[in-house]
Amino acid sequence: MRAILALEDGRFFLGESFGATVSAVGEVCFNTSMSGYQEVLTDPSYRGQIVAMTAPQIGNYGVNALDDESAAMHVRGFVIEELSPVASNWRSRGTLEDYLKTWGVPGIQGIDTRALTKHLRSSGAMRGCLTTEDISPEQAVARAQAAPPMEGSDFVKEVTPAEAYDWDPDGRQSRAWTIVKGDGTQTEMTEDGEVFAKLPPVKHRIVAYDFGMKRNILRRLRQEGFQVRVVPATTSAADVLALKPDGVFLSNGPGDPAALTYVHENIRGLMGRTPIFGICLGHQMLGYAVGGKTFKLKFGHRGGNQPVKDLATGKVTITSQNHGFAVDADSLPADVEVSHINLNDHTVEGLRHKSLPIFSVQYHPEAAPGPNDASYFFPQFAEMIEAAK
């Protein structure tokens, strides 16, 4: 079946539909990761977005039960050059196409995704409409133009949990995934052959604000000995402090950070009262909480190859990123320093408070998908909490 991807500036692409046969509008962005489409599809930070993969052949290894980054699919639409005719991997439990159908998400294949990427690169991220309906491309363009803009949108309210809960109390979901060894040193293997490392005992109890948190953040926290109480985005500072946490974690999430003024306030109330670590949207929230601002990047950073420099050590880390906004370095007060920068465009990638136990990174130390190189922030958070005790 035919599908149309139409952009608000009038450009459109005709392709073939796969997945659900419905229409979707949202901000169209591209991701340059060569693997990890299942994680991308289920990352709540993509809420409200139509995602195009620059890698041309997608779906090769199917989908499996473990690589979901949340309980649902969040992208509004999925754009690829070519859908794999087969799901070929021992971990696969289904095809990408069926997966999209299950979640009611439309996909388009057979379009020139490089042309789309170049267009977004030069014209900036923009709204689009992905449809399988029998409408003209002009009509689809009109729908794209009618979609609400990303700026000012609060998508967090769509993905934050309704109530607080304890993450993985029995330690089943957080074990670090690994691969089987010839000498049989792993002991924990599930029925479907997936193998896990054992979890360490719990050392710290923290509260995590869930703005649309990826599961692997929760897993990584637990793997470092954190027991996590997950709270909704609207939870007040007082309610959090009443839980007497050893620290507070601020998660990733979708949408425009400027629109979340209620979150900025709550975080301000936590500063100085407990150690804080933020990732992605959480990092931007901290930026606002300390008095800074964010701005919208032309087409964002989405991929697994972004070089980030630690300004203190000079070390370069290849990072997994997914953000369309960035903290404005000039807007920051004197007691907050930029700790990390992106080497491609020199935008802010990390913040550290000079006197309080607060730090944050714009990128994804939890990877999933992408490199694990920045994973050390989780133990660093533990160290900070221990130092603050």
Place this chain on the structure above:
Amino acid sequence: MPKDTSLQKILLIGSGPIVIGQGCEFDYSGVQACKALKEEGYTVVLVNSNPATIMTDPEFAHRTYIEPITPEVVEKIIEREKPDALLPTLGGQTALNCAMKLFESGVLEKHGVKMIGANAAAIHKGEDRQAFKDAMIKIGLDMPRSGTAHTKHEARNVAQEIGAFPLIIRPAFTLGGSGGGIAYNKEEFEEIITRGLDLSPVSEVLIEESLLGWKEFEMEVMRDRADNCVIICSIENVDPMGVHTGDSITVAPIQTLTDREFQVMRDASFAIIREIGVETGGSNIQFAVHPETGRMIVIEMNPRVSRSSALASKATGFPIAKIAAKLAVGYTLDEVRNDITRETPASFEPTIDYVVVKCPRFTFEKFPQADPVLTTQMKSVGEAMAIGRTFKEALQKALRSLEIKRFGLIGDGKDVVVDDDTLRTKLTVPNAERIFFLGLAFQRGWTVEEIFEMTKIDRWFLENIREIVIELERIASSSPLLDEFGRWDWNYESGVLEEFENDRKKYGLRSAGIELRRWKKLGFSDAQIAALAYPMPANAPKGAFNGLTEVRAIRKKLGVIPTYRLVDTCAAEFEAYTPYYYSTYGDENERRDSGKKKIIILGGGPNRIGQGIEFDYCCVHAAFALREEGFETIMVNSNPETVSTDYDTSDKLYFEPLTLEDVLNICEQESENLFGVIVQFGGQTPLNLAAGLQAAGVPIIGTSPKSIEIAEDRKLFGAMLDKLGIRQTAGGTAVTEDEAVTAANAVSYPVLVRPSFVLGGRGMQLVHNETDLRRYVREAVEASPGATPGTAANPILVDHFLEDAVEVDVDCISDGEIVVIGAIMEHIEEAGIHSGDSSCVIPSFSLKPQVKEEIAKATKAMARELNVRGLMNVQFAVKDDVVYVLEVNPRASRTAPFVSKAIGVQLPKLAAKIMAGKTLKELGFTEEIHPTHFSVKEAVFPFIRFPGIDIVLGPEMKSTGEVMGIGENLGLAFAKAQMAAQPALPTNGNIFISVADRQKTKIAELAQGFVDLGFTLFATSGTGAALKAAGIPVQKLFKLNEGRPNALDMIKNGELAMIINTPSGKVAREDEVKIRSTATANRIPIITTLRAANASLAGIRALKEHGLSVKSLQEYHGV
């Protein structure tokens, strides 16, 4: 970190001759390193014995030593140059091994030379099997169950511990897995162990658990001094474990791993490079993954830039060698800029939005007795790479780049006919053509699962291949549609395409080409579409309608033309500035125009025997020269190992197959301001395209295709020689068997027969009688390039063969006005041995002045008559001072780089400028240069890879590479060439001598010479009697069938220092072959011609009298 200012002078070791497992990728990496280090202000001292390399051009280093890469010679260079550091990681295994020997013997320490890039400890840990295994276990990585052995007894114990066959055997410290293999039973085990222990310089083999059928992956890692690590490229092998990665079809990036699995592999790669301790630079790490459990095993790591690094560089646009050189002198990745994006640093990981496929190029046809089964020992001689948006497109492009007369996976009119049983065997047992058999199997309706069981090739690849094959019927049924324009009967299965068509019409897009576009996106060539849509009878006459032109015309009329995409390292995230293109059928064309006058240079495609790095050398020079002349230079090539496919060699690079279709597409794209296309530099590949290009109206510059045709066409050429009064051996042409017999009778036997329009003597044979001739004609016509489906073979040339004549090669250059001789090269081996396999000498050493004069005169006359503009090569035979022309090639020859190095003038550069309109006067080259030193070129052979085959040379070329020896006298130059080619000439010991009956009276002086130098001679009865009769002391040895000890025993006991063994007759006797092949396997110098024996005598004498001295090219040529 800034660069290391404590270093001033850096010694770089090259990789020596091209051999299987070590191709021209190390010229590419060496050139990049030289450029990078010079750019940083270091003084670069280079040693490499291979004259055909760009890196050994004097301008790439401050001091260039074309000297043997042996520890002794490099020590002499170190003594002379006193470098501060040695960079051993860019010259392949050769450089690494040499550096390790220099370290172990204390030479580096004695002279205060520091190893940069990787130190000795890291190299040892990476290369030594046990040390590597220990290191991997230490960091918690999985390894195959295995053990090392130094004796057969130890080997048996290890095998018992592992407990099951098959077992993999890998000798330590050998190139490309040389000497290894898979043993399925005890007998094979014993055989491979024996060979492996012999070949390993440290007599060590690794025996391990079989991972046959596991998926195979590679990671290209880089690390800097600040411990920043990045993956440049990930590679997945289509052929699973069991086939050497160099012989596998490989794909970048990895296609079938989930992100979690990929990240585990990535983390492991970093852990490995750190644990091994490669401080800076690149490493290649290979992994095996179990297809059902995901168990991941580390196979090996190369603590240096490798063949895969070159592939990764071309696949991603990230110049690994150049960056490795910068990291070696202290820079960190973030301090180095990404040339392609300019704004972003090199500290990132390339992400690509296309698929790269590399296919190996084999030459089993050159070694009919060799075992063509692919194993863990590398057998391919080259590779082609192609880029497409999908695996399907890239695969078909790569297959048509291979120069094996195939135009895609299947349906190009060249599919073989096999029965099901054969097909099953061809799928089960890995072989060079397996990919084509996969296509046939799908055509027969075999399922992915069935084929997976036979091949263990991942289902993803199989399913994609199946998608190509199922399109065949659709194309075949399109012939009535393709007959006329506008009469397309779609016959769709679904309504999707109608919908497309309607939409496209509505929005002004062309609609009728959708189907054709689909095929093109699947990588189908016009030749495949033509063959499928216009099937031709197998016996169609030459020049018959083949549909190719028609398909092209229809395609263009429908607007189905390729778009060109940039290889930009970043999947279009950033603007790219480097015009490095590949074609695909997409929406947007990214090709840019500079407005400058352009010249397109066509490269040589994959390396193979007969066409190698020498032609790349010429193409690169053309690019450099024409850039100097203000042209925009455009390179087209498909070989990822080369300097020509480095994105900064030319102004624009098209990484594309060298077929008429693909080249014409580029010519059409670049037609504005196109000054011309150069077809003379890339060997036979572009020459074969010349006629087609010219017919399509593409301007060919330099010597005209007509002249090339005259030189190739026996009748026209004969007429020209008659006109010029130049003698040639009697010859004729034939298209049929009977014609060949008539021609042979007319010129008298023995005759040399070969197809026209081939390079490297492909299909060439010395034939002594009619029976052999008839067999030849029937079998060998296949070697004549049919070029397109349905075209008949080119004529066969039948020439009288001159026995015991001296062969002479001449390279000259002409601007159409004057002709200057580049060099007259005298071959050491007599005529009849392919010129590419002969050692040759500049200046000539035995020709009389009047003979040389006659040669020069004839050369000049022919160049003028052919109106040569550029280079020309002539081969002469001289018998009893009478000069005969053997053949003329009005193009760059294999010897052009050697001549350039010998005389200190880069002939290809001048030739390119001539093609662009300059005259030799303007270029200041009007006089032949007569060097006072001697230069010897020696060929290097792959026999050690093909155990048991006869090493005797003939008219069909068999060498893979060449080395050069330079010296004050012929002996020294020859000795150096032998040393560089390995095995080196001995200076004492026992020599076994056995010559053909007709030569027995001619060897007295030679034998006495060896005796005078202190050698002891051994001979069997015939030769022994002749020597005794001449009063020369000789020890008698049994013939193989007479008893023992015989020559074989002495070889195996290491009691022979050298063997002189000339073939006894037309058909080699079995025991001769055994002696020669055993000697080769044991690395004992073996001389098979008397002239070479005499040269060896001179060489040994020179070594003993004067010793070895080294001198740089810059000193020889006073620059």
